[in-house]
Amino acid sequence: MTTTTKTVGVWPTLIYRDGQAAVRFLTEGLGFQLSASYPGATEGSIAHAELRWPVGGGVMLGSVDADAEPNDYSVLADQTQAVYLVHDDPDALIGKAIGAGAVVVRGLRDTDYGSRSFTVRDPEGNLWDVGTYPGE
Numbered sequence: 001m002t003t004t005t006k007t008v009g010v011w012p013t014l015i016y017r018d019g020q021a022a023v024r025f026l027t028e029g030l031g032f033q034l035s036a037s038y039p040g041a042t043e044g045s046i047a048h049a050e051l052r053w054p055v056g057g058g059v060m061l062g063s064v065d066a067d068a069e070p071n072d073y074s075v076l077a078d079q080t081q082a083v084y085l086v087h088d089d090p091d092a093l094i095g096k097a098i099g100a101g102a103v104v105v106r107g108l109r110d111t112d113y114g115s116r117s118f119t120v121r122d123p124e125g126n127l128w129d130v131g132t133y134p135g136e
Contacts, residue, residue: 011050012059012083016124019046019063025122026051029100030085030130031093032058040065055086082127086134093130094118102128 016022032051040047045063052058102120117131
C-alpha cells in the first residue's frame with residue numbers, strides 16, 4: 001500500500017563543474033530559491049546545495065571537486081542531465097532563462113496533452129523542460 005504525504009520524496013541531484021555558476025543560473029534564470037549550500041574541499045566548490053522550487057520540491061547539486069576523492073558522481077558532470085519543472089507561466093520565464101545564459105532547445109509551444117512548455121540548455125549542457133503540465 002502506498003502512503004501519500006506532503007513531504008517531497010524525489011529530489012533530482014545534479015553534478016556541475018562550476019557549482020557556484022549553476023546556483024546563479026538556477027536562481028536568477030529559472031527562479032529556484034537557495035535553501036542550503038555547503039563548501040567543498042576546493043576554494044569556490046560546493047559539496048552540497050539545495051534549491052527549492054516555489055511550487056514544491058527542488059534539486060540538489062554539487063561541484064566536481066578536484067581536491068576530493070574521485071567518486072562515481074563526478075562522471076555526471078560530463079553527462080547531459082534533464083529535469084522537468086512545473087510552472088504556471090512559461091511565457092514569462094523563458095526570457096529570464098535566456099538572460100541568465102540558457103540556450104533554447106525547444107521554444108514555447110502548446111502540447112497535445114494540454115501543457116504550455118519550453119526546453120532550454122543550461123551553461124553546462126543540462127536540459128530544463130518547463131511546462132504547465134502538473135502530472136495526473
